[in-house]
Amino acid sequence: MDFALSTEQEDFRVAIRRFVDERSPLSAVREAVQTDAGHDTGLWSRMSQDLGLPGLLIPEKVGGSGATMVDAAMVAEELGRGLVPSPYFATVALGVVPLLATVPSGIGAGVQADVLTEVAAGGCTLTTAMTEPRAANSLAPVSLRATATGGRTTLTGRKIQVIDGHTADKVIVVAVSAEAESRYGFYLVDGDAEGLTRTKVETLDLTRPMAHLELDGVPTTRLGEPMSWSEVERVLDRSATLLAAEMVGGLEGAMTLAVEYAKVRHQFERPIGSFQAIKHRCAEMAVELDAARAASLHAAYLASTDDPGLATAAPVALATAAAGFAFAASWDIQIHGGIGFTWEHDAHLYYRRAKADEVLFGSPRQNWLALADRLGI
């Protein structure tokens, strides 16, 4: 019985935290988001090649470090705390996770092994394209269907709001399988494939770039076998676990800004943090941070042991972290007063991230409702 990070994990966390503080202060974040990539590519080389972050979940056999979801979640949390714009989330949560989930049996040969080897070496970024302009199907938000003709599979249609969609070296498209109407597949596409047009778009969350994708007969390979939508959801639960962890970090980041300001800003001859109207909101942030971290750690642990309990733990983590993060980020602005409403102040960066994350994998309400379904209430 031991439900805490090991000493090595704690050391690793501290190292990542220090790296973020030193190499990616919020001033650097602001510069990075103005580049074409939307992230600091030099920083990403350090993260991928020196720190091996994209390879965390990848088995040692194909060049990764064979770490667990708990480790990957811990990194997500630290990057989330600093709002670090980087391909980490898309590559790991939306790339490595589905690749690993669709490996037929034991990682050895095959397209997954090839891609994972490249990712682990730090030479390849990934993402998943899921959302469509009008999510027609009520059961699943995906209606783009793969076409198979003459032994060749292609994709034609539109995917929107693809995280890092303009930079990812490979894109995994979630599509209805060519074989059957009610089966789905993860389809691998090269970022520079013929017929693929990627357009970077304006985003609410300045620190998480997105692109719309236009696919016109794009050649593709299906990863693994076609699956039911609930099997797709089992994969997405793992991705969601990493998003929840990232939000825990964001919550802590926003809370820290608020608390530090409340200690130094004086009005009425006293620090504003001595007023309970401020202090108690900060205390509520701490309660929600504690709750979100507990839920996120639990989900990551279940993911790391392939426990079916993840199906209910993931929406708990997601909804708890999302609600807590949005609460902290909105009060962070309020606690800063006028300065909190300025472009120069970092409060809005957290607020934008929080409000975007709140809908990225479904709103808290949608996640609670999904949980109710899964609990069979």
Add this chain to the structure above:
Amino acid sequence: MDLTYPATAEEFRQRVQSLIAENVPPGFTGTGALERAERDKFARRWRRTLAEHNLLAVSWPAEYGGGGLSPIEQVVLSEELARAGLPHGSESDMFGIQLIGNTLTVWGTEEQKQHFLPRILSGEDVWCQGYSEPEAGSDLASLRTRAVLHDGEWVINGSKIWTSAAQFANWIFVLCRTDPDAAKHKGISLLLVPMDQPGIEVRPIVNMLGEAIFNEVFFTDARTSAANVVGPVNNGWTVAMTLLGFERGASATTDAIRFEAGLERLFALAREHDRHRDPHIREQLAWCHGRVEVMRSRGYQALTRFLRGDNPGAEAAITKIMWSEYFQRETELAMEILGPEALTPDGRGANGAIAMPDPGTANTSRAWVESALTARSATIYAGSSQVQRNIIGEQLLGLPKEPRVTR
């Protein structure tokens, strides 16, 4: 990370399970299913059984009749008792075992431990908590009840209020001012006082459920031996805080276990009332499940800290807020599910439970209405939610205290 319990804990679980199997009738669903008088009788017998097997005061050292159980065994015991729908002792054991008993194991003299601890287990001594006063609630250190040493005895004058279960108690632990000239927190001592004496009068107070659960206790030249002080004289504030630590912190490992049976009942209530299809209700029910799971995960974390020998610090304040505010939201959801049925409470009640009722409690409107009313007190006693938020703000986040009012 690893959530499996060690083999020794699983062996212990087997022992507890067979003890339970030997002592409950077939088809037993929990003490909540019994009529109140029958429940109390059963609970007394079961308490004796636990005491005989050293399973009552699990955290005390074995030499004083305690279980000397490891933290993980304590959790296993809670799990099995909850699963079987059995109480862990009487309501007064909260004060006798959890509060003053545990505090004596930290601060008591050898004589005090040898004298008082076994008598708590045997049921010979039943305790209540004399902390709050009419003018000293959240600001406990402003208490005024005076104690003066006179001829080898403390002579006590003043009054306490909100004293739960004082009508069943024959001993009370009383925070008294023993040095009126010292600073507010400095001149306080914790005294152990027998209640069966002319200087003590207990008057019941009827709570908002209409039950006389707590009391006023008046001290008029009440007496206790000079030896009956816990810890050094005038150092009572530190002792009092140790005791409050047991009151607030200890539940983290078992909160999820406490609340999960009630949540199952709530799911069933929603189905019985055909409200389980309503998205608003579904969302709230799922939220409740989420909070219980958060408490479970926090429980694992607390257990891990225990096993590593760390004491709960200011995060105990988070634990208190988490369960008490959950309890309110859960029981109010039950009222919403009941709808108009809540207007005329009916059926078997919650048996006077001070928090979640015992497992096996009927899914009646009366039981839920009583729980919802009871839940209002949870954010007041053991440190109000506002006091907990001050603690979190000041001790965990380092925010400045409020300026003192100077007159």
